[in-house]
Amino acid sequence: MWATKRSGSATGGGPQKKLVIKGLRSVPALPATYKQDTLGRLQSAVRAIQTSQPTSQGLEELYRDCESLCLHKFGSEIYEMLQAELESYTRGQLSEINSQAADSTTNRTVLGQAQIFWTGYIQQLDMIRCVFLYLDRTYVLQTANILSLWAMGLNTVKRYLVETDMKSRLIRLVIGEVSKERDRKEIDRTAVSALVNMFIELGLYVPFFMPGFIESTREYYQRESRRMVRGLVPVMVSDHMQIDEPLSGTMDVPRYLSHVNNRLEQESERIDSYLYADSKTVLLATVRMEMVEKHADRLLSSSFDAMADADMLTDLSNLYTLLAAVNRLDSLKKVWSSYIKKTGLRLVQAPDLDVSLVTELLTLKQRLDDILRESFQNNTMLVNALREAFGEFINTRRNMPAQLIARFIDQRMRAGSKSASMEDDLDELLDRVLVLFRFIQGKDMFEAYYKRDLAKRLLYNKSASIDTERSMLQKLRSECGAGFTNRLEGMYRDMEVSEDLATSFAEARASKGQDAISFHPSVLTLAFWPTYDQIQLVVPKQVDDAQEEFAEFYNAKHQGRNLQWQHNLGTCLLKVAFDEGVKELQLSIVQGTIMILFTEEDELDYMRIQQMTGLEDIELKRALQSLACGKYRVLTKDPKSRDVASSDRFSFNSQFKCPLVRVRISQIAVKEDDKDDRGVEEHVHQDRMVSIDAALIRIMKARRTLEHSALVTELMGQLRFNTSTSEVKERLETMIEREYILRDDNNHMLYHYIA
Structure with a gap:
């Protein structure tokens, strides 16, 4: 008991009060039936909660009863009572659900009842935990090797499901419901979601539900993909809209890919709705493996070429995304490279397409770039595959691509070209052509043809734009170096x-x-x-x-320089009086010389013209044919024919009429281009042989002794152009004859440098 004694006021400075503590004379005793009565009230309250009945006492009174028992060290009795009640209720409820027959009519009932049980059980367990919260926070925390009330309640359900194998039945039912939904049937998502949450709460999802669910998914999509892939038809070039019923009718690869994406979206939505989020990666990977990875080669080999030909960018993007997800881009790279080579070879190896080859190659390159950008996300591996494949097929015709590219540039650079008036467009076009130029290996051949064409444009003033010419020269300089453009700049x-x-x-x-x-x-x-x-x-x-x-x-x-006149390169402008009026004739020097002869005589025969001009037959006939047999006939020929003979006579055509004041009369080409091309190729060939000789001497001088295969390998690495082994062998023999290199007496495949 407590007692106090006041002997003064603390504020008044009197003596302090004293606090006296005295022990109880006797300890109060609990009623004999206190524990049983209190436990009984708590047990009744638990059963009332489990049966959704009102409790006889308020929840706060029940909490105080629990607290009182715990203070009197009866926590173990409360815990055992709760464990027994939860065990009894759980077994009773679940055994009643599990006792129903396993057939299609009762499966939905079992799922529904299991959902109702679990939903109610969680609510009941939460209320019970609130009532016995003091027990949970004192006795449970202070006692080793026992579970919290919440864990004990969950473990009670888990133990029953595992011991009776009811878990397997529920797992099969849930998986069955998911399969039904995949077959576009209605299911009770609420019940499925509740049971999945039960598996998660009880720790049964990952070790038990997940393996079975993934295996069921694998089998389902394995059957579906096999059935679909067996029935694939050639690509139908049309609008590939999403289809509501992909399992019926015919299906091509683009529709199949669309269906796969739909399936992945459905599975992803299913995870978000009622499955465990952590299983999303494994589930989607399983779908991709069965529907994409295992059939990747079939999908690519059967339809990739048709999809690329039809520029089906969206479908190709679907294909790329799916293959990237299953790490099969190596297979895509193979068919991508093969497609480029096949398509390119059809263009390059068709002589009838030479006129439009560069245009076709530019179109092809643009299409492939669009596919890379729009569909393949500019994947580095596929970009490199494009470069390798393009470089391989474009060089199958050794020198022709270089010649055609140079000719294409010449046509666009010339004044009067349709594209010449649009300098920005022309500059962009030249940038695209330079991309093709990078692929060709015979850049020295391109230089020779480009120099020939540039010379004609400069000499005849045929360039559409000198600024564009210089811009192109700068591009070539940046691409190949100053040595490549030195002679061009000299021009x-x-x-x-x-x-x-x-x-x-x-x-x-x-x-x-x-x-x-x-x-x-x-x-x-x-x-x-x-x-x-x-x-x-x-x-x-x-x-x-x-x-x-x-x-x-x-x-x-300039002292000491020798001038040589090249009359075949010059042009002239003559003013000629016709009956219609004075015309300005734009001619070559040869044509102009012939026309001036008719200022003194109205009629001349072939032999007389040849005598006065000193021209050889081939040059004279070409000039006369252009003046008398072409589009603009300023001379008349007797007899009339398309060809010129040495017996013909020519006269001035005073009756010539033309609406133009200035008339350009082109020279008739008599297969000069073929001869000129052969000359260019021969000149380049000679330069190449010199380059091979120089490289051979350079390598052997550094190595002194080298085996044949190693010599050829190192030589190929130094040359800027492709050469054949026969040409290398020929140059080696020349070097041996000239005593720069000696073949070993014991090993004919071994060379020594002796110069």
């Missing part, structure tokens, strides 16, 4: 210097009053320009005098 410098010389010469002639004709010469450095065959031509006296004057003028400025 531009020659034209600039020639322009200044021509201006100075014209001013000098004007100052002397010698400007009867306009004379505009171009001085070309032989090392920079293509080699041209000289023709024998007796030019008119006015032209000959102008040439002599320019030679004196030039030699006065």
